Amino acid sequence: MQFADFAARAAELExxxxxHATVAGVRRLLGEAGDDLPTVVRFxxxxxxxxxxxxxxxxxxxxxxxxxxxxxxxxxxxxDVEDELADLGEVGAVAAAYDFGGQRGLxxxxxxxxxxLTVTEVDERLREVATADGDGSEDRRVEILFGQFNRACSDxxxxxxxxxxxxxxxxxxxxxxxxxxxxxxxxxxxxEAEADDRGVHPxxxxxxxxxPPDEAVTAVERALQVSNDYGRVAVVxxxxxxAGLNAMGLEVGRPVxxxxxxxxxxxxxxxxxxxxxxxTKFDGARVQVHHDGDETWVFSRNMQDVTDPLPEVVxxxxxxxxxxxxxxxxxxxxxxxxxxxxxxxVLRRFRRKYDIERMREEVRVELRAFDCLHSDxxxxxxxxLTARRDRLDDLLGDTDxxxxxxxxxxxxxxxxxxxxxxxAGHEGVMLKDPESAYEPGRRGRNWLKRKPDxxxxxxxxxxxxxxxxxRANLFGTFLLSARVEGGxxxxxxxxVATGITDEKLQSLTDxxxxxxxxxxxxxxxxxxxxxxxxxxxxxxPSPTYESGYALRFPRFVGVRPDKSPADADTVTRVARLxxxx
Amino acid sequence: MFKAxxxxxxxxxxxxxxxxxxxxCKIRLNEDDLSIxxxxxxxxxxxxxxxxxxxxESYEADGGVIGVNLAKLEDxxxxxxxxxxxxxxxxxxxxxxxxxxxxxxxxxxxxxxxSIRQEPDIPDLDLASEIVLEGAQLDRGIKAGDMVSDHVRLxxxxxxxxxxxxxxxxxxxxxxxxDADDLIALTAGAADSLxxxxxxxxxxxxxxxxxxxxxxxxxEFPVKVHYAVAEGQGxxxxxxAPRIQSE
Numbered sequence: 001m002q003f004a005d006f007a008a009r010a011a012e013l014e015x016x017x018x019x020h021a022t023v024a025g026v027r028r029l030l031g032e033a034g035d036d037l038p039t040v041v042r043f044x045x046x047x048x049x050x051x052x053x054x055x056x057x058x059x060x061x062x063x064x065x066x067x068x069x070x071x072x073x074x075x076x077x078x079x080d081v082e083d084e085l086a087d088l089g090e091v092g093a094v095a096a097a098y099d100f101g102g103q104r105g106l107x108x109x110x111x112x113x114x115x116x117l118t119v120t121e122v123d124e125r126l127r128e129v130a131t132a133d134g135d136g137s138e139d140r141r142v143e144i145l146f147g148q149f150n151r152a153c154s155d156x157x158x159x160x161x162x163x164x165x166x167x168x169x170x171x172x173x174x175x176x177x178x179x180x181x182x183x184x185x186x187x188x189x190x191x192e193a194e195a196d197d198r199g200v201h202p203x204x205x206x207x208x209x210x211x212p213p214d215e216a217v218t219a220v221e222r223a224l225q226v227s228n229d230y231g232r233v234a235v236v237x238x239x240x241x242x243a244g245l246n247a248m249g250l251e252v253g254r255p256v257x258x259x260x261x262x263x264x265x266x267x268x269x270x271x272x273x274x275x276x277x278x279x280t281k282f283d284g285a286r287v288q289v290h291h292d293g294d295e296t297w298v299f300s301r302n303m304q305d306v307t308d309p310l311p312e313v314v315x316x317x318x319x320x321x322x323x324x325x326x327x328x329x330x331x332x333x334x335x336x337x338x339x340x341x342x343x344x345x346v347l348r349r350f351r352r353k354y355d356i357e358r359m360r361e362e363v364r365v366e367l368r369a370f371d372c373l374h375s376d377x378x379x380x381x382x383x384x385l386t387a388r389r390d391r392l393d394d395l396l397g398d399t400d401x402x403x404x405x406x407x408x409x410x411x412x413x414x415x416x417x418x419x420x421x422x423x424a425g426h427e428g429v430m431l432k433d434p435e436s437a438y439e440p441g442r443r444g445r446n447w448l449k450r451k452p453d454x455x456x457x458x459x460x461x462x463x464x465x466x467x468x469x470x471r472a473n474l475f476g477t478f479l480l481s482a483r484v485e486g487g488x489x490x491x492x493x494x495x496v497a498t499g500i501t502d503e504k505l506q507s508l509t510d511x512x513x514x515x516x517x518x519x520x521x522x523x524x525x526x527x528x529x530x531x532x533x534x535x536x537x538x539x540x541p542s543p544t545y546e547s548g549y550a551l552r553f554p555r556f557v558g559v560r561p562d563k564s565p566a567d568a569d570t571v572t573r574v575a576r577l578x579x580x581x
Numbered sequence: 582m583f584k585a586x587x588x589x590x591x592x593x594x595x596x597x598x599x600x601x602x603x604x605x606c607k608i609r610l611n612e613d614d615l616s617i618x619x620x621x622x623x624x625x626x627x628x629x630x631x632x633x634x635x636x637x638e639s640y641e642a643d644g645g646v647i648g649v650n651l652a653k654l655e656d657x658x659x660x661x662x663x664x665x666x667x668x669x670x671x672x673x674x675x676x677x678x679x680x681x682x683x684x685x686x687x688x689x690x691x692x693x694x695x696s697i698r699q700e701p702d703i704p705d706l707d708l709a710s711e712i713v714l715e716g717a718q719l720d721r722g723i724k725a726g727d728m729v730s731d732h733v734r735l736x737x738x739x740x741x742x743x744x745x746x747x748x749x750x751x752x753x754x755x756x757x758x759x760d761a762d763d764l765i766a767l768t769a770g771a772a773d774s775l776x777x778x779x780x781x782x783x784x785x786x787x788x789x790x791x792x793x794x795x796x797x798x799x800x801e802f803p804v805k806v807h808y809a810v811a812e813g814q815g816x817x818x819x820x821x822a823p824r825i826q827s828e
Contacts, residue, residue, distance in 0.1 A: 070777075073731055074730060074731055074749075074777075075730055075732070075751055101825075102824045103777060103822065103823075103825075104625075105623070105624040105625055105822055106704060106803060106820060109704035109802065109822065140622060143623050147622055150623060
């Protein structure tokens with residue numbers, strides 16, 4: 001497929017506001033893709049590599065601007081491109097606005113014609129970009145991209161630029177691709193699909209004929225869960241249909257998404273399931289361990305390969321397992337007695353690229369496995385939790401890596417298990433439905449994490465803004481910061497404004513005014529002295545605040561006169577809470 | 582089979598002429614010469630290097646092809662001082678290149694040649710002008726152009742019998758003119774093309790200042806720049822595609 005055809009389709013999808021029509025558009029594109037089907041599916045999602053593959057292009061916005069500048073020349077530099085970006089707001093639009101192709105290629109003189117870009121070639125070149133490393137590799141990445149942009153027309157350049165940065169902005173989400181794959185390749189009869197293509201059915205209506213059958217969508221969904229590879233699933237669906245999809249299983253060495261838990265209480269779980277399996281909730285980093293009988297890989301919750309930083313986990317698994325297996329668990333840091341250390345100790349090991357051996361001596365880590373997704377050629381995703389735990393016991397039951405669990409219908413027993421876990425230095429307990437299957441990527445009601453009722457953080461007030469109008473002489477908004485571990489510095493994490501009455505604002509203003517450091521217009525910076533307890537719904541990564549996090553829906557709970565800034569929650573704790581949610 | 586002994590500086594200069602353009606290349610170990618042809622990732626600049634068997638102290642080869650990481654090979658060869666001899670020998674079993682010099686022997690792992698970018702056929706070009714000049718003159722023109730722009734226009738004024746290296750920046754211009762008298766030789770014809778300095782500067786790095794450099798130039802056509810290496814026992818040809826001149 002020509003890359004220009006792909007770009008034209010992508011432009012149509014971008015202009016299409018309706019979900020049904022978007023699915024129909026993607027379905028047509030998948031039907032046309034031929035041998036390029038897996039690549040086209042990935043490109044639609046802004047990917048060169050499938051989700052299980054942690055390789056990246058390693059091209060940031062600055063490098064991309066450099067490549068665009070070279071293709072746009074003469075006398076266009078990366079700063080000029082940045083100025084354009086400020087005007088147009090988005091790099092795809094910038095790339096589309098330039099007239100590329102001024103620089104000829106040598107082959108144009110050999111064969112006498114300009115060679116158009118193909119989907120295959122763009123894919124190959126981008127993979128080449130990803131593998132470039134070592135001295136001068138940055139130049140090489142720019143050169144390869146320059147060579148591609150140089151041959152791109154406006155629409156091609158737009159989507160090439162976005163693809164490089166991994167965001168297509170065409171309104172094609174994972175659900176769209178899933179539905180389109182089902183509609184394109186698993187429709188009940190070929191006639192129906194063709195009728196759709198001829199536009200016999202209104203594409204934007206709720207016409208049942210355009211919607212793929214639910215079982216087809218479920219089959220695609222399941223295949224996606226086990227493979228994490230939209231490209232391959234599309235090919236299997238097309239070439240071997242539902243039977244092929246159903247035959248797809250886990251592949252050792254390719255991570256799947258982790259199953260996630262919701263917050264809940266013991267009675268929630270027991271009421272719904274009859275009995276609950278109570279597991280220790282470890283204060284560690286979630287990992288998925290793959291062992292093929294010989295080699296071992298460790299993946300993070302985000303499916304990044306963290307094998308290298310964790311050699312003792314690899315060593316342990318390789319020594320203990322004699323059959324291929326995929327395990328779910330946590331990596332915890334432990335002291336000399338094997339007792340758990342706090343989460344930040346694990347962080348010092350996780351994702352580390354350098355000094356692995358030195359850090360290994362400073363922080364000891366161990367595996368705590370709590371689930372078994374695959375064992376000796378058998379996928380266990382659909383098996384009940386109890387059967388998976390039995391299999392886990394068979395594999396590692398006689399090691400420290402597996403802790404015994406409680407199965408009970410008695411909330412008091414859950415509470416006592418939780419006390420035991422907390423006393424041992426763990427974070428608490430997890431409650432799981434004994435009969436539930438393992439659902440990758442799903443945050444369902446089959447796993448519950450026991451949580452205190454309200455999530456709150458104790459944060460230091462480091463700034464405020466004067467209110468407006470009636471409230472002009474009251475602080476209206478408070479800037480909050482988390483403490484940096486081991487020091488007296490603070491990093492901002494967000495602002496809290498809502499939920500405070502005038503009367504309350506007056507007392508907070510009185511409380512904080514003595515600590516005002518300086519004022520700049522409405523904004524006031526305040527010396528660290530006062531601690532607020534703040535509730536929130538979620539912690540999100542944020543480039544805006546110094547801590548790198550922001551609170552979603554922050555809510556003022558109260559002043560904590562009993563706490564000094566030194567007792568406030570740390571950025572590390574925020575990071576851990578963010579990781580757990 | 583490949584086994585050769587060569588002066589270190591001869592080999593270093595030859596490899597430099599390729600490494601300014603690419604990081605990896607295929608080396609053809611022909612019976613009568615060693616040759617490398619490589620194109621940059623954007624398919625804009627190409628190098629074609631030949632070292633005759635006569636450029637070596639001794640040379641035995643039977644037509645194999647090896648793939649090398651040039652930076653590594655240059656590092657290894659760079660351990661020798663200019664007048665030292667370097668011995669190269671291909672180990673067919675391990676697919677490694679043994680590199681030996683006085684007091685040092687090293688082994689370089691080779692790359693699968695099939696994994697290296699396919700070089701294009703050399704376009705057969707009919708270029709109307711041929712300019713022969715010293716490497717130092719070309720260097721001066723390129724440096725002058727680089728002051729104001731990232732491209733230079735190479736042009737022959739056939740009537741005035743002069744070669745121009747011109748650059749047009751956002752605000753400033755440069756015109757470096759060489760008359761027939763300044764040049765070693767000039768065949769004047771219609772010739773006017775625009776080239777990226779990113780490439781020309783890299784190529785210029787490898788061209789010795791005292792070399793006699795031949796520039797073949799046409800209208801909106803690639804330029805060919807060639808010069809002799811290894812005291813005439815070898816040859817380097819660069820080819821660079823033009824940027825279309827917008828008027």
